[in-house]
Amino acid sequence: MLTRVRRWGPGLLLISPSLLLLGVFVYGLIGWTIKVSMSDRHTAAESDGFVGLGNYVDLFTNDVNGRFLHSLRNLLIFTVVFLLGTMLLGLLWAFLLERGVRAEGLFRTVYLFPMALSFVASGVVWRWLMNSGQGDDAGGLNAIFGKLNLGFLQNPWWTDPEWGMAAMAVPAIWQLSGYVMALFLAGFRGIPAELREAAAVDGASTFQLYRRVLFPQLTPVALSALIIVGHMSMKMFDLIMSVSGAQWLTEVPAVYVWQTLLTSDYAKASAISVILLLLVAVVIVPYLVQTMRTERRS
Amino acid sequence: MGRMRRAAVAAVGALALLSPAACGGADSGADQEVEVFTWWADGGEKAGLDGLVAAFDEQCDYSFVNGAVAGGAGSNAKQVLASRLQQGDAPDTFQAHAGAALSQYIAAGQIEDLSALYEEWGLTEALPPGLIDNLSVDGKVYSVPANIHRSNVLWTNKSVLADAGVTAEPATLADLLAALDTLKAAGISAPLAIGKDWSQLMLLEAVLISDLGPEGFTGLWTGATDWNSPEVTQGLENYKRLLSYTNADRDTYDWTDAGKLLMDGKAGFFLMGDWAPSDFEAKGFTDFGYSAFPGNGDTFQWLADSFVLPQGADNPEGTKCWLKTVGSAEGQQAFNLKKGSIPARTDAVEADYPAYQQSAIQAWKTGTQVPSCAHGAACSQGAVEAANSAIGKFSSDQDLAGLQEAMSAAAAVGKN
Numbered sequence: 001m002l003t004r005v006r007r008w009g010p011g012l013l014l015i016s017p018s019l020l021l022l023g024v025f026v027y028g029l030i031g032w033t034i035k036v037s038m039s040d041r042h043t044a045a046e047s048d049g050f051v052g053l054g055n056y057v058d059l060f061t062n063d064v065n066g067r068f069l070h071s072l073r074n075l076l077i078f079t080v081v082f083l084l085g086t087m088l089l090g091l092l093w094a095f096l097l098e099r100g101v102r103a104e105g106l107f108r109t110v111y112l113f114p115m116a117l118s119f120v121a122s123g124v125v126w127r128w129l130m131n132s133g134q135g136d137d138a139g140g141l142n143a144i145f146g147k148l149n150l151g152f153l154q155n156p157w158w159t160d161p162e163w164g165m166a167a168m169a170v171p172a173i174w175q176l177s178g179y180v181m182a183l184f185l186a187g188f189r190g191i192p193a194e195l196r197e198a199a200a201v202d203g204a205s206t207f208q209l210y211r212r213v214l215f216p217q218l219t220p221v222a223l224s225a226l227i228i229v230g231h232m233s234m235k236m237f238d239l240i241m242s243v244s245g246a247q248w249l250t251e252v253p254a255v256y257v258w259q260t261l262l263t264s265d266y267a268k269a270s271a272i273s274v275i276l277l278l279l280v281a282v283v284i285v286p287y288l289v290q291t292m293r294t295e296r297r298s
Numbered sequence: 299m300g301r302m303r304r305a306a307v308a309a310v311g312a313l314a315l316l317s318p319a320a321c322g323g324a325d326s327g328a329d330q331e332v333e334v335f336t337w338w339a340d341g342g343e344k345a346g347l348d349g350l351v352a353a354f355d356e357q358c359d360y361s362f363v364n365g366a367v368a369g370g371a372g373s374n375a376k377q378v379l380a381s382r383l384q385q386g387d388a389p390d391t392f393q394a395h396a397g398a399a400l401s402q403y404i405a406a407g408q409i410e411d412l413s414a415l416y417e418e419w420g421l422t423e424a425l426p427p428g429l430i431d432n433l434s435v436d437g438k439v440y441s442v443p444a445n446i447h448r449s450n451v452l453w454t455n456k457s458v459l460a461d462a463g464v465t466a467e468p469a470t471l472a473d474l475l476a477a478l479d480t481l482k483a484a485g486i487s488a489p490l491a492i493g494k495d496w497s498q499l500m501l502l503e504a505v506l507i508s509d510l511g512p513e514g515f516t517g518l519w520t521g522a523t524d525w526n527s528p529e530v531t532q533g534l535e536n537y538k539r540l541l542s543y544t545n546a547d548r549d550t551y552d553w554t555d556a557g558k559l560l561m562d563g564k565a566g567f568f569l570m571g572d573w574a575p576s577d578f579e580a581k582g583f584t585d586f587g588y589s590a591f592p593g594n595g596d597t598f599q600w601l602a603d604s605f606v607l608p609q610g611a612d613n614p615e616g617t618k619c620w621l622k623t624v625g626s627a628e629g630q631q632a633f634n635l636k637k638g639s640i641p642a643r644t645d646a647v648e649a650d651y652p653a654y655q656q657s658a659i660q661a662w663k664t665g666t667q668v669p670s671c672a673h674g675a676a677c678s679q680g681a682v683e684a685a686n687s688a689i690g691k692f693s694s695d696q697d698l699a700g701l702q703e704a705m706s707a708a709a710a711v712g713k714n
Contacts, residue, residue, distance in 0.1 A: 161694035248690030
């Protein structure tokens with residue numbers, strides 16, 4: 001008995017602080033949030049009336065102006081553009097660097113640097129760059145387009161009611177493409193040279209080499225990149241707050257939570273938070289399951 | 299033996315990780331300190347607060363502790379305040395817009411009834427009865443207003459108007475529309491400057507005052523006026539028409555950016571509260587005119603900053619002394635001279651104030667008072683937020699029916 005405790009005891013003791021902290025501050029509070037989201041606590045006053053899934057149903061069917069659906073639509077546009085942008089640019093840069101350029105280290109650093117900034121800092125700069133004024137009132141990028149006689153490129157950026165969120169993704173793409181590039185570059189470097197040599201011996205063209213040999217090996221890397229960038233996108237808050245502030249045009253669920261919380265509507269804010277958590281979980285959980293399986297196999 | 303040592307190390311490690319969590323929480327100050335929680339961290343607001351503190355130091359034996367939280371036009375402060383109230387760690391007093399914005403604190407029992415103190419300090423006589431009615435919930439008053447701002451003021455750039463040949467001050471909405479057309483014909487493409495959500499809500503409110511009259515307008519927020527009546531529809535249509543004269547990128551503008559359009563001569567008119575002139579003057583622009591919004595007549599749309607006595611304040615006696623200072627003639631003068639607003643008390647000496655404030659003091663005494671929704675006098679915080687969202691949507695899609703429905707829903711928020 002004592003020997004068995006001796007075997008797992010110290011290990012358990014070592015992880016117990018983090019286990020305890022995680023249990024209380026992550027899982028405990030998730031549970032608490034779910035409880036509040038099912039209550040009728042819409043003001044600062046305490047209230048424990050149980051309404052089941054009522055708050056969730058209201059969000060989808062009964063929100064004024066379809067506000068919650070609008071924020072989901074904004075998030076969808078943002079996420080699609082953000083993911084496509086970072087993946088394509090990241091892959092392109094990694095491909096170029098992998099082909100062998102001079103001063104590779106310099107380029108790597110240059111592309112990776114934006115990631116070191118916080119979204120708040122870059123958001124303030126991009127707020128200015130993406131000034132929506134045009135013609136004589138132009139500022140930022142629009143002014144540069146105007147000076148270069150590229151006036152047709154001037155656009156309202158994030159203030160466009162339909163596709164503004166695509167513009168909002170531009171700073172995010174700028175910031176994280178370098179990170180995706182680094183992931184892909186590591187992926188390329190991890191492919192044994194023998195495979196390339198074998199392909200060359202078999203007479204594969206460069207296109208065939210990438211299409212049939214190298215890209216398939218990058219799938220796990222691409223999946224990791226998608227997950228990492230994807231879950232960041234779902235939770236996007238700071239960038240939007242610093243570019244546009246909280247307002248209808250650019251509202252996403254995370255900003256909506258903040259707005260509702262400011263007015264002490266705890267039940268509604270919790271319900272949105274739980275939906276947000278589920279959205280992120282849909283992306284992350286299958287990935288975790290898959291990783292665990294591969295780890296067990298090896 | 300090795301096992302034992304490892305176990306010991308593990309135990310120490312566990313304790314080390316837990317200890318910082320165990321010893322959090324700062325001690326509250328001594329009995330002589332009064333923590334005043336505001337979002338007045340810089341500019342004229344900070345100067346006003348300093349003036350108030352000087353008066354407080356003279357009148358009271360307590361020492362002032364500045365609990366200001368900067369940023370986000372008060373939204374950061376409100377967030378911090380909400381969590382402190384939740385934890386039962388209330389500051390000794392905090393700033394809040396007077397009126398319906400306080401309703402959530404009252405409903406939650408977080409602030410105390412001050413009616414008896416109003417009597418004791420003579421505030422019942424010193425403040426206009428209309429204001430006290432507006433501040434009261436079930437016959438009880440919960441806050442002491444430090445100042446009054448007027449929100450329905452139309453600012454003009456005199457030389458822009460003169461160059462375009464607009465000589466008479468517009469007295470009605472029709473006049474204003476005609477003047478805007480004249481300016482447009484003179485080559486000013488967006489003659490009415492405006493900023494994002496809440497400043498658009500202010501314009502909507504001013505138009506509705508013109509179309510419904512003061513009583514009908516106030517009824518919109520109390521439930522006495524139907525949001526779906528044809529008069530309101532008319533008002534919303536007028537608002538839509540006015541919006542077509544404004545800068546198209548309004549949703550990217552803070553009010554100071556919109557004010558700059560007026561200063562730079564890119565616009566002739568600008569609707570904003572009377573905190574605007576101190577910003578104009580700070581930037582060297584003095585060529586401005588002002589009047590009540592056309593069609594508003596002598597209606598004075600007000601908002602006020604006020605202070606409260608939170609339940610469970612550490613030092614309620616000190617807070618009461620602070621509130622007494624805030625309500626006193628000296629305190630209000632010290633505060634308002636610097637902040638650019640006017641005293642809520644009707645016994646202010648006009649001659650002590652600059653020109654604009656003198657006219658505002660007159661108008662406050664003689665005009666019909668209506669509360670502002672955008673600044674929380676008529677609307678709860680939830681209602682303001684919902685209204686801003688509806689206004690922001692309208693700014694991008696111009697859907698009148700949607701606006702009417704959403705505003706109606708917003709006015710009902712927090713009322714149940």
